[in-house]
Amino acid sequence: MAIIEIQNLRKTFRSGDVDVHAVAGVDLRVEKGEFLAVVGKSGSGKSTLFHVLGGLTPPTSGTVKIDGKDLTAMNEAGRTRLRRESVGFVFQKYNLLPTLTVRDNLEIARDISGVKGPWGEQFLDVIRILGIEGKMDRKPRQLSGGEQQRVAIARAIVNQPAILLADEPTGNLDTENSNLVLGLLKHLNKKFGQTVLMITHDPEAAAFADRTVQMRDGLLHGA
Amino acid sequence: MVYKLVYENLKHRPARTLLSALAIGLGVTMMLTLVGLGEGMMDDQANRARGVGADLVVRAPGSSVVGMGSLSMNQNILNYLRSQPHVVMATPVGIHSTGGVSSIMGVNFDEFSAMGGGFKFREGGKFADQGEVIIDDLYAREKKLRVGSTLNTMNRDWRVAGVFASGKLGRVMIPLTLLQELASANGKITMVYVKLDDSSQTSAVIAGLKKDLPEYPIYAMDELIKQFSVSNLPELNAFIGVVVALSVLFGFLVVFLAMYTAVLERTREIGILKALGAGPGYVLGILLRETVLLAVIGSAAGILMSYGTRWLISTFIPASFVQAIVYSWWPISAAITLCSAVLGVLYPALKAAKQDALDSLSYD
Numbered sequence: 035m036a037i038i039e040i041q042n043l044r045k046t047f048r049s050g051d052v053d054v055h056a057v058a059g060v061d062l063r064v065e066k067g068e069f070l071a072v073v074g075k076s077g078s079g080k081s082t083l084f085h086v087l088g089g090l091t092p093p094t095s096g097t098v099k100i101d102g103k104d105l106t107a108m109n110e111a112g113r114t115r116l117r118r119e120s121v122g123f124v125f126q127k128y129n130l131l132p133t134l135t136v137r138d139n140l141e142i143a144r145d146i147s148g149v150k151g152p153w154g155e156q157f158l159d160v161i162r163i164l165g166i167e168g169k170m171d172r173k174p175r176q177l178s179g180g181e182q183q184r185v186a187i188a189r190a191i192v193n194q195p196a197i198l199l200a201d202e203p204t205g206n207l208d209t210e211n212s213n214l215v216l217g218l219l220k221h222l223n224k225k226f227g228q229t230v231l232m233i234t235h236d237p238e239a240a241a242f243a244d245r246t247v248q249m250r251d252g253l254l255h256g257a
Numbered sequence: 258m259v260y261k262l263v264y265e266n267l268k269h270r271p272a273r274t275l276l277s278a279l280a281i282g283l284g285v286t287m288m289l290t291l292v293g294l295g296e297g298m299m300d301d302q303a304n305r306a307r308g309v310g311a312d313l314v315v316r317a318p319g320s321s322v323v324g325m326g327s328l329s330m331n332q333n334i335l336n337y338l339r340s341q342p343h344v345v346m347a348t349p350v351g352i353h354s355t356g357g358v359s360s361i362m363g364v365n366f367d368e369f370s371a372m373g374g375g376f377k378f379r380e381g382g383k384f385a386d387q388g389e390v391i392i393d394d395l396y397a398r399e400k401k402l403r404v405g406s407t408l409n410t411m412n413r414d415w416r417v418a419g420v421f422a423s424g425k426l427g428r429v430m431i432p433l434t435l436l437q438e439l440a441s442a443n444g445k446i447t448m449v450y451v452k453l454d455d456s457s458q459t460s461a462v463i464a465g466l467k468k469d470l471p472e473y474p475i476y477a478m479d480e481l482i483k484q485f486s487v488s489n490l491p492e493l494n495a496f497i498g499v500v501v502a503l504s505v506l507f508g509f510l511v512v513f514l515a516m517y518t519a520v521l522e523r524t525r526e527i528g529i530l531k532a533l534g535a536g537p538g539y540v541l542g543i544l545l546r547e548t549v550l551l552a553v554i555g556s557a558a559g560i561l562m563s564y565g566t567r568w569l570i571s572t573f574i575p576a577s578f579v580q581a582i583v584y585s586w587w588p589i590s591a592a593i594t595l596c597s598a599v600l601g602v603l604y605p606a607l608k609a610a611k612q613d614a615l616d617s618l619s620y621d
Binding site for chain 2 (some may be wrong): 116132145146
């Protein structure tokens with residue numbers, strides 16, 4: 035069952051007097067429970083693809099379906115709902131809220147989604163797997179980069195999204211922490227069937243995925 | 258959870274939070290101090306009028322009930338008043354303004370003292386006929402005077418002969434005849450205080466007096482004291498209106514600047530919230546709650562600071578001004594502050610709510 039279906043996706047930006055075709059006709063199908071890596075150099079359009087899939091920016095044309103929801107027809111409110119209900123993000127810069135503790139960073143994601151009550155057993159298991167159960171009362175500045183990224187992963191899946199989108203999740207980490215974070219993403223993918231789409235420029239990071247596609251000049255190769 | 262975020266945001270920048278709250282509080286303090294001064298000075302006047310010990314007062318035609326008055330009434334009226342039934346004493350008082358809210362009062366000391374049950378002197382005693390003055394203890398404290406000190410007023414130096422406990426109508430008193438002479442108003446007085454043999458006859462006596470003296474404002478003391486109210490001072494009410502408007506503007510600008518800066522500073526955090534699926538209402542709610550909390554803290558600070566202004570006034574200028582704590586204005590000033598704060602946050606909050614998630618996340 036496909037959780038992401040993309041047909042002839044295009045995203046064009048206006049830069050001065052010039053149209054930049056960042057995504058120039060992409061077709062892609064990602065199955066539920068798959069771990070896919072999109073590999074490309076800087077300027078290849080992979081980040082724009084990430085932003086469109088995450089509902090952070092609307093596509094210019096084409097069809098994009100996430101968990102059966104047609105993103106093309108969505109307005110800003112619809113894309114906000116999509117981010118709330120169906121997508122979890124892991125960014126290169128972690129993007130944790132600096133004034134909140136780890137626990138509260140996780141709680142606020144639940145609060146935004148309107149989820150109440152105690153954490154479920156599965157999520158407690160995730161926290162144990164990520165090794166952050168002892169860091170719950172710490173602020174992000176008290177954590178290492180690797181720890182912050184593990185918290186970001188926990189936050190991304192706290193509401194059990196249909197897809198986890200990771201944009202260069204190891205871009206700010208050393209090799210040891212990179213391997214740890216990628217190993218954890220793979221483990222979560224295998225253990226809980228969490229669909230993961232990872233954007234990276236690093237072939238070694240991409241090697242952790244089940245499948246890799248290349249992005250070049252706004253087009254996907256090997257999809 | 259949102260409240261926790263709001264609390265942590267305020268805690269994260271303690272100096273800014275404190276300064277914003279204090280600045281918001283200043284508006285509250287301005288309102289409470291001004292209203293307190295109005296109420297306090299009216300209460301003080303009422304208390305001092307009560308200290309005269311009279312049953313009724315006759316003022317000059319056309320004079321204001323709560324105003325200071327001037328030497329404009331012919332003192333021949335005294336003979337008429339003293340001849341009326343039930344009148345056991347009628348004592349004249351002359352008031353001469355010495356600038357601002359200060360005045361000097363001329364009295365026939367023995368008569369005036371007897372009507373009010375006597376002066377309580379902290380030091381010294383009554384003035385001699387020429388060149389001496391008596392002052393109340395608040396005036397003495399404000400001007401750092403004591404018995405034997407020299408007080409310059411009405412273009413001449415006076416020796417302080419006595420310091421009496423306040424509550425006797427005036428703060429600075431000299432013999433009435435001397436005041437009349439210095440003010441070039443011989444035979445003129447400002448008002449007459451009348452004591453009756455039976456206070457229950459006050460209304461009947463006033464009715465009789467009004468028949469013969471239709472142009473003279475005549476009040477029972479109870480009635481006069483009720484007139485000492487801020488509502489009878491339209492100029493003060495207009496001034497309070499101006500201060501309220503300034504406070505609203507002040508609060509608006511403080512919150513606008515504080516929250517505008519906060520929104521700019523938190524652009525990335527707003528982007529994170531939006532990436533997590535927070536809609537405009539959620540972001541708006543955070544900033545509104547933060548503002549309301551700031552306004553509440555600011556209002557509390559403003560109320561506390563109004564106790565500070567009262568202390569300053571009562572310590573340094575106790576004779577010139579009296580500030581009351583007007584509890585009924587606490588919720589009013591807090592509500593006004595809250596409204597101005599909410600107005601101030603609207604633009605920054607709407608700007609934040611409309612911020613593009615992607616642009617915000619790219620912000621460094």
